[in-house]
Amino acid sequence: MRFSARTGWELGENALTAKLRERRARGEEVLDLTVSNPTACGFLYDAAALLSPLAAPAALGYEPEPFGLEPARAAVSQYYREHGAEVPAERICLTTSTSEAYSYLFRLLCDPGDEVLIARPSYPLFDFIARLDSVSLREYPLRYEPGSSTASTHAWTIDFDALRAAITERTQAVVVVHPNNPTGNYASDAERDELEALCAEQGLVLIVDEVFLDYAIHPYVKPRSFAVGNGPALCFVLSGLSKVCALPQMKLSWIAARGPEDALRDALARLEVVADTFLSVNAPTQAALPSWLAGRDRLQTQINERVRRNLAMLDARLQGTHADRLALEGGWTAVLRVPREIDGQPFADAALDRGALVQPGEFYGLPPGRAVLSLLSVPEVLERGLKLLPID
Numbered sequence: 001m002r003f004s005a006r007t008g009w010e011l012g013e014n015a016l017t018a019k020l021r022e023r024r025a026r027g028e029e030v031l032d033l034t035v036s037n038p039t040a041c042g043f044l045y046d047a048a049a050l051l052s053p054l055a056a057p058a059a060l061g062y063e064p065e066p067f068g069l070e071p072a073r074a075a076v077s078q079y080y081r082e083h084g085a086e087v088p089a090e091r092i093c094l095t096t097s098t099s100e101a102y103s104y105l106f107r108l109l110c111d112p113g114d115e116v117l118i119a120r121p122s123y124p125l126f127d128f129i130a131r132l133d134s135v136s137l138r139e140y141p142l143r144y145e146p147g148s149s150t151a152s153t154h155a156w157t158i159d160f161d162a163l164r165a166a167i168t169e170r171t172q173a174v175v176v177v178h179p180n181n182p183t184g185n186y187a188s189d190a191e192r193d194e195l196e197a198l199c200a201e202q203g204l205v206l207i208v209d210e211v212f213l214d215y216a217i218h219p220y221v222k223p224r225s226f227a228v229g230n231g232p233a234l235c236f237v238l239s240g241l242s243k244v245c246a247l248p249q250m251k252l253s254w255i256a257a258r259g260p261e262d263a264l265r266d267a268l269a270r271l272e273v274v275a276d277t278f279l280s281v282n283a284p285t286q287a288a289l290p291s292w293l294a295g296r297d298r299l300q301t302q303i304n305e306r307v308r309r310n311l312a313m314l315d316a317r318l319q320g321t322h323a324d325r326l327a328l329e330g331g332w333t334a335v336l337r338v339p340r341e342i343d344g345q346p347f348a349d350a351a352l353d354r355g356a357l358v359q360p361g362e363f364y365g366l367p368p369g370r371a372v373l374s375l376l377s378v379p380e381v382l383e384r385g386l387k388l389l390p391i392d
């Protein structure tokens with residue numbers, strides 16, 4: 001039997017996963033500091049308020065609208081209006097997940113072997129989506145240069161020289177995650193202008209993943225969506241319920257498009273055929289979307305409070321240790337600078353031997369000596385897990 005080369009993954013267990021499985025099999029406790037599934041972090045979900053809109057009569061009808069049902073798209077439009085952006089429903093395409101949104105865009109823009117630029121470090125999901133769509137990824141680096149404590153809000157910056165150097169005649173798009181996962185940096189206004197100008201000049205499309213947009217660490221910061229304004233590039237902004245409403249199980253995301261009129265019209269006409277081919281979003285979730293988006297504050301408030309509380313706990317724990325935390329502006333993860341090895345073992349392995357699970361930074365394209373942990377963790381678990389880290 002021959003399978004496609006694109007599914008020829010290395011499916012073996014890595015050393016850390018094997019260690020975790022063995023530890024659990026022995027019945028030894030693991031304090032998992034990597035849990036980023038909001039439905040497993042002890043937040044209060046109002047079951048009646050969230051489930052009743054799924055039973056709306058509209059859920060029983062079938063209207064094969066490629067971009068999704070109008071009331072659902074109007075609710076996304078309203079979400080952007082509340083962020084200061086005018087994105088009419090005609091420019092919104094619903095998908096089942098942000099991953100699917102990427103895949104639609106890769107298929108819209110790329111022939112096999114065409115290239116898309118992504119940041120390093122970033123979320124490893126892209127490797128899989130790109131490979132499944134026969135797209136080649138090229139990386140542009142983010143640099144970490146924390147200034148004084150006040151300047152530390154823009155500690156991570158895009159290396160534009162490297163980004164320009166990575167562009168080839170096969171490059172079709174630049175992906176920006178705003179704020180990035182796991183580094184938690186938003187693109188600054190200056191970076192945004194430069195990205196727009198560069199993409200317009202080089203005929204590239206800008207794909208901006210804003211799933212964590214609403215989770216700024218600082219309570220008074222309201223980060224600007226790329227949907228705001230009318231820059232010169234053709235730009236697709238991605239987001240969805242998995243983060244905006246902390247409802248990953250409901251499987252609903254979207255693409256919001258803006259850009260120069262002709263390119264936008266052509267792009268939307270083609271995207272409509274991609275979406276029409278799959279018609280993947282189910283009616284009950286579309287019927288419920290307006291109610292979920294309108295009530296998003298309930299979960300967002302709990303998450304923002306959790307993240308800030310956990311961050312304070314983490315910083316207190318790191319005082320006077322061999323580890324420190326990199327500056328972050330938003331999102332659900334923290335990156336720690338840790339000893340590369342403890343007694344000849346990689347840091348994450350040594351932490352797991354003591355009973356705490358963290359992710360090795362290499363998983364995200366970070367250099368050795370970095371560990372990533374989730375700020376959604378239940379505080380009691382985080383507190384106990386942090387005590388176990390080999391950093392004293």
Ligand SMILES: Cc1ncc(COP(=O)(O)O)c(C=O)c1O
Nearest residue numbers: 097098099123181211240242253
């Ligand atoms: C930056 C980023 N984009 C996209 C996704 C995937 O989102 P979805 O569940 O909507 O596919 C994630 C999931 O963690 C993510 O971190």
